[in-house]
Amino acid sequence: MPRNIKQIQNLNYNQGRKHKTAGEDVYLKNLADHLINIESKVYQGHPFIRSVVHLHSGPSVILYTDEHLQDIGRFCCKENEGTILGVDKTYNLGQLHLTTTVFKNLSVVRTDTVEPPIFLGPSFWHRKSDFTTFNAFFSHIASHLSDLELKRLVVGSDDEQALRKSIQRLETVQHLVSEQAAGFLPYLNGRIVSLIKNHVHIPKRVRNIDSNWTNNNAESMNNLLKIGTNHKVEDMTDLIDIIYRIVQSMYKDVEKSIVSMGNYKLTQPYEHHKMSVDAWCQKTEQGRKGILAKFYRDKIGVQKPLLRPTVN
Numbered sequence: 054m055p056r057n058i059k060q061i062q063n064l065n066y067n068q069g070r071k072h073k074t075a076g077e078d079v080y081l082k083n084l085a086d087h088l089i090n091i092e093s094k095v096y097q098g099h100p101f102i103r104s105v106v107h108l109h110s111g112p113s114v115i116l117y118t119d120e121h122l123q124d125i126g127r128f129c130c131k132e133n134e135g136t137i138l139g140v141d142k143t144y145n146l147g148q149l150h151l152t153t154t155v156f157k158n159l160s161v162v163r164t165d166t167v168e169p170p171i172f173l174g175p176s177f178w179h180r181k182s183d184f185t186t187f188n189a190f191f192s193h194i195a196s197h198l199s200d201l202e203l204k205r206l207v208v209g210s211d212d213e214q215a216l217r218k219s220i221q222r223l224e225t226v227q228h229l230v231s232e233q234a235a236g237f238l239p240y241l242n243g244r245i246v247s248l249i250k251n252h253v254h255i256p257k258r259v260r261n262i263d264s265n266w267t268n269n270n271a272e273s274m275n276n277l278l279k280i281g282t283n284h285k286v287e288d289m290t291d292l293i294d295i296i297y298r299i300v301q302s303m304y305k306d307v308e309k310s311i312v313s314m315g316n317y318k319l320t321q322p323y324e325h326h327k328m329s330v331d332a333w334c335q336k337t338e339q340g341r342k343g344i345l346a347k348f349y350r351d352k353i354g355v356q357k358p359l360l361r362p363t364v365n
Contacts, residue, residue, distance in 0.1 A: 084149075087289040088112055101297045106189045111180030114149075115193055116293065120304055120349055121175050122197050127352035128159045130202035135159075138174065140210040142182060149289065152177040152190065158303075160348075161310050161317035170317060172303055176296060178289065308345060323351065 091114055092105045104115040129138045136157040142150055154174035162169055177190040195203055309315030312330045319327055326348045336344065 084112075084289070088114075090290055091293065101300065102293060104193060106193075108186060108189060110183055110186050112149075113180070113186060113189060114178040114289075114293070115175070115190055116177070116296065117175035117194070118300060118304075121300075122194075123349045124156065124158060124172070125174065125194070125206070126198060126202050129156050129207070130198065130205040131352075132205060135205070135207070136169070137207050137209045140208060149178045149180050150182060151292075152179065152187070158307065160320060160323045160351075161307055162320055164316060164318050169320075170303070170306075173296070173300055178293075311344070311348065322353070323348070326351070 088105060091102055094102045095105055101116055101118055102114065103117055106113040106115065125138060128136050136159060139155045140152065141155075142152045153176045155171050156174050157169040158172045159169050175190075175194055177187075179186045179190070198206065306315045306317050310317040310319050311326055312328060312333045314330070326344075328344075333341065333344075
């Protein structure tokens with residue numbers, strides 16, 4: 054029996070520490086179990102779970118499909134009229150942080166708004182948000198792009214320093230403002246002008262990029278993921294399944310547009326891939342895969358050559 058108030062306080066404190074330690078052990082055990090399960094899927098050739106990276110900052114999981122890489126190459130790495138690969142980090146979706154990428158799928162438009170749909174791109178589960186961790190993700194994606202594609206790729210993100218540092222390859226620029234604002238000049242030159250120059254002026258000069266671009270698309274996609282989980286913290290394995298289903302649903306709608314069905318329709322440069330439902334149904338499974346593979350390889354949407362009439 055406790056002899057005084059102090060002893061009761063000590064007992065409560067020690068008991069609380071036991072519960073806290075036990076909770077951490079359970080958390081780590083569950084996380085390790087999920088990682089083992091996820092890593093086994095990588096070795097089995099899962100079409101979405103591509104890599105588990107073990108860093109000093111903790112484990113990371115890289116998620117993308119073959120279609121993601123093809124679309125980044127043909128939409129985000131175009132010489133002109135390309136789209137930006139937006140990047141954003143979200144919180145409270147599970148045991149790790151989730152960084153997502155988004156892009157506009159330029160092969161289709163929505164039937165209701167006639168605007169290109171925003172697609173969820175490669176995603177990245179990670180424990181810490183430092184340069185080394187983000188660099189592991191972007192280096193992995195970059196290794197699957199050609200030198201020309203990397204040269205043309207433009208990435209947009211928020212102002213998170215480690216994230217920006219990992220994707221920034223542009224060199225430092227000279228100061229562009231006068232010395233009239235002496236007190237504000239160091240910050241203006243060292244930060245604002247540099248950001249505008251590197252992330253707006255130079256990309257727009259390299260190729261035609263929407264001057265009204267913001268990171269709202271990536272943030273909206275993260276909100277969609279939170280709605281998909283009912284704003285509840287889910288197990289990592291379950292969350293990956295949810296994200297994969299979202300990706301599959303998006304690409305299923307793209308494939309439906311080839312036969313003029315679903316929520317999207319093909320844009321003019323890709324209309325030569327269109328075919329009737331009857332023609333599609335007559336194709337074998339292998340034949341359909343070949344049609345889709347040809348569609349996803351089409352980087353510029355070249356029109357079919359016009360057939361010249363024959364003269365008898």
